[in-house]
Amino acid sequence: MFHWxxxxxxxxxxxxxxxxxxxxxxxxxxxxxxxxxxxxxLKPYTVLQLAGKExxxxxxCIACHSQLIRPFKAETDRYxxxxxxxxxxxxxxxxxxxxxxxxDLHRVGNYRTPDWHANHMWNPKSVVPDSxxxxxxxxxxxxxxxxxxxxxxxxxxxVFGTPYGADIAPxxxxxxxxxxxxxxxxxxxxxxxxxxxxxxxxxxAGKVPEVVALVAYLEKLK
Amino acid sequence: MQSNATMEYxxxxxxxxxxxxxxxxxxxxxxxxxxxxxxxFPDLNYLxxxxxxFSRLRPLHTNVVIYGFTLSGIWASFYYTAQRVxxxxxxxxxxxxxxxxxxxxxxxxxxxGMVVSLALGITASKEYAQMEWPLDALVVLTWVIFGINxxxxxxxxxxxxxxxxxxxxxxFFLGVAMLYLFNNMExxxxxxxxxxxxxxxxxxxxxxTNDALVQxxxxxxxxxxxxxxxxxxxIYYFLPKESGQxxxxxxxxxxxxxxxxxxxxxxxxxxxxxxxxxxxxxxxxSVFSVVLILPSWGxxxxxxxxxxxxxNQLTENPLIKFMVLASTFYMLSTLEGPIQAVxxxxxxxxxxxxxxxxxxxxxxxxxxxxxxxALMHMAPRVFKREIYSKSLLxxxxxxxxxxxxxxxxxxxxxxxxxxxxxxxxxxxxNLVYSFIDTVSVLHPYYALRALGGLLxxxxxxxxxxxxxxxxxxxxxxxxxxxxxxxxx
Numbered sequence: 001m002f003h004w005x006x007x008x009x010x011x012x013x014x015x016x017x018x019x020x021x022x023x024x025x026x027x028x029x030x031x032x033x034x035x036x037x038x039x040x041x042l043k044p045y046t047v048l049q050l051a052g053k054e055x056x057x058x059x060x061c062i063a064c065h066s067q068l069i070r071p072f073k074a075e076t077d078r079y080x081x082x083x084x085x086x087x088x089x090x091x092x093x094x095x096x097x098x099x100x101x102x103x104d105l106h107r108v109g110n111y112r113t114p115d116w117h118a119n120h121m122w123n124p125k126s127v128v129p130d131s132x133x134x135x136x137x138x139x140x141x142x143x144x145x146x147x148x149x150x151x152x153x154x155x156x157x158x159v160f161g162t163p164y165g166a167d168i169a170p171x172x173x174x175x176x177x178x179x180x181x182x183x184x185x186x187x188x189x190x191x192x193x194x195x196x197x198x199x200x201x202x203x204x205a206g207k208v209p210e211v212v213a214l215v216a217y218l219e220k221l222k
Numbered sequence: 223m224q225s226n227a228t229m230e231y232x233x234x235x236x237x238x239x240x241x242x243x244x245x246x247x248x249x250x251x252x253x254x255x256x257x258x259x260x261x262x263f264p265d266l267n268y269l270x271x272x273x274x275x276f277s278r279l280r281p282l283h284t285n286v287v288i289y290g291f292t293l294s295g296i297w298a299s300f301y302y303t304a305q306r307v308x309x310x311x312x313x314x315x316x317x318x319x320x321x322x323x324x325x326x327x328x329x330x331x332x333x334x335g336m337v338v339s340l341a342l343g344i345t346a347s348k349e350y351a352q353m354e355w356p357l358d359a360l361v362v363l364t365w366v367i368f369g370i371n372x373x374x375x376x377x378x379x380x381x382x383x384x385x386x387x388x389x390x391x392x393x394f395f396l397g398v399a400m401l402y403l404f405n406n407m408e409x410x411x412x413x414x415x416x417x418x419x420x421x422x423x424x425x426x427x428x429x430x431t432n433d434a435l436v437q438x439x440x441x442x443x444x445x446x447x448x449x450x451x452x453x454x455x456x457i458y459y460f461l462p463k464e465s466g467q468x469x470x471x472x473x474x475x476x477x478x479x480x481x482x483x484x485x486x487x488x489x490x491x492x493x494x495x496x497x498x499x500x501x502x503x504x505x506x507x508s509v510f511s512v513v514l515i516l517p518s519w520g521x522x523x524x525x526x527x528x529x530x531x532x533x534n535q536l537t538e539n540p541l542i543k544f545m546v547l548a549s550t551f552y553m554l555s556t557l558e559g560p561i562q563a564v565x566x567x568x569x570x571x572x573x574x575x576x577x578x579x580x581x582x583x584x585x586x587x588x589x590x591x592x593x594x595x596a597l598m599h600m601a602p603r604v605f606k607r608e609i610y611s612k613s614l615l616x617x618x619x620x621x622x623x624x625x626x627x628x629x630x631x632x633x634x635x636x637x638x639x640x641x642x643x644x645x646x647x648x649x650x651x652n653l654v655y656s657f658i659d660t661v662s663v664l665h666p667y668y669a670l671r672a673l674g675g676l677l678x679x680x681x682x683x684x685x686x687x688x689x690x691x692x693x694x695x696x697x698x699x700x701x702x703x704x705x706x707x708x709x710x
Contacts, residue, residue, distance in 0.1 A: 006389070007384070012389070013392050016389075016393050019480065020400070020483050020486070023487035023488040024400075028436065028439060035430065035432045035498075057343075060278055063281070064276070068497055068498075070497070072645065074645035085499075088498070090430075092428070092433065093346065093426040094429070094434045098349060098573070099573055099578070102657075130662045131264075131661075134268070134277075135267075138271065138272040142272075148411065148423050150415070151412060151414075151419030154411070155413075155415055170415050172418065
């Protein structure tokens with residue numbers, strides 16, 4: 001049979017495809033619906049938090065930080081309750097990471113404060129003297145892309161039925177309204193808690209610095 | 223073009239891919255040494271402002287070495303090997319000739335887009351699948367063109383039986399196509415929000431645990447179908463050709479090929495041990511990872527036994543050295559992987575430096591060594607010149623081998639040290655170390671790893687110089703060498 005296959009590339013290719021394809025069918029498909037279900041009471045990310053998640057992706061925090069607490073005592077002692085599948089139901093993409101050069105962040109919102117983050121992102125050594133993490137000062141001046149985050153909220157609401165309210169709707173006007181009534185006030189609260197005048201000033205001028213969005217996102221990780 | 227002896231092949235696209243392999247090799251490995259040094263000496267994070275942090279550079283390193291250096295090397299080898307084992311020249315078909323050129327051009331466009339977008343922080347954030355949807359769409363197009371070229375050449379073939387290397391190239395094409403499509407399913411946000419936001423932004427089709435499953439089904443099998451399958455295609459062609467020895471066993475190659483195809487895809491779950499995916503999937507991932515030793519070692523042993531009775535070539539020919547050591551590193555790496563996939567070992571190893579250590583004994587020792595050997599075997603035949611310097615190749619071999627050994631030994635120690643410190647408790651059951659203690663302790667190993675990487679990079683520069691000189695100043699050859707590549 002093998003000799004025959006090696007002279008018939010079409011059937012050879014079909015054979016290879018069948019052999020490689022069905023492992024995925026058996027391993028991935030059966031659990032799909034169940035794994036997509038959120039835990040009770042889980043709220044989707046606010047637009048500001050989504051913008052923060054984009055900063056997390058842009059500066060690629062997952063290169064060094066995981067968001068997955070494994071069910072070991074050493075991990076639950078250090079980071080808190082082990083992670084549950086349903087907690088990730090609104091994470092697109094998932095941000096578990098694969099390397100802990102720094103600590104896990106899945107519940108960082110429980111034990112760090114916005115002003116701690118402000119100091120840490122400006123100069124990690126100021127709060128952790130031996131830290132090897134670089135400073136992310138550019139996040140204090142770069143402006144977060146709120147419009148794209150809003151577009152993402154609209155998209156996941158429409159395509160995947162993520163439970164956002166009626167105010168998350170397509171179009172520039174709906175975005176402007178959300179910006180004024182929800183996003184900027186939320187950002188001001190975070191900036192105030194970060195205790196830095198430059199950040200508060202920027203938010204009041206209608207521009208949200210990346211680090212404010214990022215901290216809003218980190219605060220949601222609980 | 224009737225008899226094999228007078229057959230002239232068209233190497234134009236082969237040469238282009240050979241050059242990009244060398245250039246991307248230098249770029250990707252230089253970034254690698256920089257980010258390795260940043261972990262040991264954090265001040266190096268500030269050389270390029272926002273664009274120079276470890277976190278921003280790390281995906282650039284991985285993507286440039288995987289999709290720049292490795293893919294270029296694979297495609298150079300493919301277009302070279304396919305013509306020869308099928309006994310057909312690309313220039314026999316005007317369409318195929320044009321499509322091979324288009325393949326290369328699109329590849330350059332994507333590579334450039336990839337480097338620029340990742341430097342700017344535009345990323346889908348899935349490891350080894352970071353590119354956003356416009357580039358993903360181009361990748362699919364390029365892949366289809368590559369497929370047309372491959373099956374086009376097969377359609378025109380004079381040699382009816384497909385040589386082993388082609389089995390692996392076909393699997394490479396099909397495997398990557400399937401995995402890439404499913405893993406990169408994403409929804410562009412602009413289309414659903416009434417034109418708001420950045421045009422290149424998208425969200426993943428899958429969320430949370432599902433996204434993780436699909437991503438590591440990809441992540442693991444990208445290693446399979448980019449770092450393993452086509453590299454085996456390389457060694458099955460270039461080792462017998464360079465040594466003049468027939469492949470040791472046809473049956474062993476059959477067993478290894480079909481075994482690898484069947485088993486590899488199941489093992490992806492070992493990246494998600496102790497996570498929120500169901501236990502039975504984790505166990506399947508573990509078990510199949512251990513079974514995977516069989517087909518992996520099958521190929522490696524088949525290659526080593528091909529040298530039976532001709533081991534003297536190991537001392538005489540640096541290209542044989544590269545290939546034999548590559549097989550050996552392949553064995554090491556495919557034994558180490560299954561060990562890490564055992565759940566109790568994984569509890570310590572996961573999230574630590576042992577994982578990049580494992581990856582690098584595979585990619586530096588196996589993948590890159592094989593690509594160096596392939597490029598240098600092809601060089602005299604496509605440029606019709608002698609290899610510029612044998613002694614340079616010899617020194618490169620030893621410098622890089624020392625580099626790899628430093629790399630993985632330091633990362634073994636670092637990984638196991640950190641894994642043990644994370645879980646250490648005192649007599650009352652309290653954690654002994656704060657997280658930062660487990661970072662500070664790694665400094666010497668990070669420094670050693672950076673040194674290992676630097677040695678490897680020096681070897682890469684030696685190779686690039688040797689390659690450039692071979693192509694431009696090597697002694698002209700009257701006749702194509704039959705087996706052993708001539709070198710000065």
